[in-house]
Structure formats: structure tokens, C-alpha cells
Amino acid sequence: MKDLRKLKKDCLFQGRLRKFVKNYYVKETKKLIGKYQSANINNTKFPNSNDFNDEIWKKLTLLFWNKQDKRCAICEKDKSTPDGGFGDIDHYRPKSIYWWLAYNPYNYYLTCIDCNRYYKNNNFPLSNNQKNLVYPERKNIENERPLLLNPVLDNPIKYFQLVFTHIGKMGIVKLQSKENINKFLKEKADKTIEIFNLDLHSYEENYRDRARFCLLHQYYSDLIEIAEKRLEMDKITFISFLKDEVYEDRPELKTLDLLILMIYSKPIIVK
Numbered sequence: 001m002k003d004l005r006k007l008k009k010d011c012l013f014q015g016r017l018r019k020f021v022k023n024y025y026v027k028e029t030k031k032l033i034g035k036y037q038s039a040n041i042n043n044t045k046f047p048n049s050n051d052f053n054d055e056i057w058k059k060l061t062l063l064f065w066n067k068q069d070k071r072c073a074i075c076e077k078d079k080s081t082p083d084g085g086f087g088d089i090d091h092y093r094p095k096s097i098y099w100w101l102a103y104n105p106y107n108y109y110l111t112c113i114d115c116n117r118y119y120k121n122n123n124f125p126l127s128n129n130q131k132n133l134v135y136p137e138r139k140n141i142e143n144e145r146p147l148l149l150n151p152v153l154d155n156p157i158k159y160f161q162l163v164f165t166h167i168g169k170m171g172i173v174k175l176q177s178k179e180n181i182n183k184f185l186k187e188k189a190d191k192t193i194e195i196f197n198l199d200l201h202s203y204e205e206n207y208r209d210r211a212r213f214c215l216l217h218q219y220y221s222d223l224i225e226i227a228e229k230r231l232e233m234d235k236i237t238f239i240s241f242l243k244d245e246v247y248e249d250r251p252e253l254k255t256l257d258l259l260i261l262m263i264y265s266k267p268i269i270v271k
Contacts, residue, residue, distance in 0.1 A: 004151040030102040064110035069255035072112040073151040082214035088116040118208040147191035159189035161265035171220035227267040
């Protein structure tokens with residue numbers, strides 16, 4: 001998972017978001033509020049997919065694509081040579097539930113289509129059996145305890161470690177919750193892994209799960225020798241190894257944050 005917290009300190013990036021807020025967020029949200037009020041009066045369903053204009057948030061696709069090193073924020077799929085597009089602007093809090101945040105750019109990051117449409121879809125679980133807020137309760141949003149990591153706000157190294165294992169004869173890299181973390185962090189890590197199938201616990205013979213398997217297998221092929229080196233090294237030596245050898249020979253791995261997880265937690269290798 002990408003660590004996108006740096007974007008909060010990126011002046012140019014934040015400037016683009018402020019411009020988006022000025023040009024679109026206020027105006028488009030007012031339209032949604034009008035539709036919401038009309039639906040309440042007429043006792044009709046709201047929101048529907050046609051209540052949103054996805055061309056608005058798509059204006060930020062290339063910005064996020066570049067700032068995220070051309071990778072999916074969740075599975076880190078390489079989108080530097082986009083197949084079928086650059087990915088989706090994902091609403092951290094789904095617009096189908098939190099419709100008033102549909103045009104709020106601080107609710108966005110970029111994911112691959114699989115992570116957004118197939119795995120996450122409209123899921124947004126909360127801890128302690130909390131119910132998702134409705135519009136009249138929107139000012140209490142800080143009281144929610146989401147169980148999905150937000151790459152823009154959360155630090156993955158606090159939650160995850162890598163496991164190198166096998167399905168049949170094929171190696172894969174999967175995420176698991178980090179050892180010795182508190183109950184809430186573990187719950188959040190486990191639910192994020194479950195929703196996005198980052199451990200391949202769910203596998204059916206369909207295109208999306210096969211694509212997820214191929215991605216995790218590719219990570220195994222790319223990283224297993226590096227993981228074995230990590231088991232032999234302390235943190236400082238491993239950081240030097242990454243800089244002096246790995247990134248020199250494989251510059252494309254510089255943008256893969258899975259390697260950062262290995263710095264702070266030694267991987268588990270299942271023979």
C-alpha cells in the first residue's frame with residue numbers, strides 16, 4: 001500500500017486541490033443538496049448514480065497518477081503504461097453513502113479499477129458496530145472509526161508486514177497485520193486486507209481474482225531475494241543495500257512502498 005501522507009505537504013498538489021474546491025466542490029455540492037432536499041419532499045431514492053457527474057473528479061486523475069508514482073494507492077499495481085486507463089479516482093468514503101463528499105478532493109486517491117470497483121465497491125466498515133453517518137449527522141464525522149486504511153492519512157508501516165508464501169507451487173506476497181499492535185490497529189489492518197483481498201484469501205476463477213493472483217506472484221518474483229537478504233541484515237544495513245544495490249539495478253522498485261514495509265518489519269518467509 002502506498003504511503004501518500006507526503007501529499008499533505010506538497011504545496012503544488014495542495015494548490016491544485018484548493019483550486020478544485022473553488023471551481024467545483026461548492027457549486028456541485030449545492031446541486032446535490034438540492035437533489036437531496038427534493039428527494040426528501042417527494043419520498044424518492046437518493047442518491048442514484050446519475051445524480052453525480054464523474055467528469056468532475058476525473059479532472060484530477062492525472063494529478064494523482066503522477067503524485068502516486070503512477071501506482072495504485074492500494075495494491076501498488078504499476079500504471080506507468082496504463083492498460084485501459086490510468087485508474088479510478090476512488091472516494092475513500094463512498095459517494096453512495098457520503099454523497100456530500102462526492103466532490104471533496106480531500107476524500108480522493110487513485111486506485112486501479114480492480115481495487116475500486118471490484119473489491120472495495122461501496123464498502124466502508126466502521127469499528128464497534130458504528131453505523132455510517134447520514135447527511136444531518138455530517139458534523140460528527142470525526143467520531144467515526146473507519147476500518148479501511150486511508151493512504152493519504154495512515155502510515156502503512158504501523159499496520160502491515162509482508163509474508164512470502166505459496167499457493168500450490170506458485171509464490172505470492174501477501175499482507176498480514178503486524179505483530180504486537182493494538183486491537184484497533186489490528187482490526188483495521190485485517191479488514192483492509194479482507195476488503196481488498198491483499199492476502200488472496202478469496203480466489204475464484206474470474207478475471208479480477210486471477211489478476212490479483214498474478215500481481216502478488218509478480219511481487220514474489222521481484223522481491224523474494226531482497227526479502228531473504230533482509231533476514232540477514234539489520235535495518236541500517238538493509239537501507240544501504242536498497243539504495244546502493246537494489247535501486248541502482250532495479251530503479252522501478254524505488255516507487256514500490258512494499259519495500260518500505262520490509263525496512264521496519266522483517267518479512268516472514270514460508271518455505
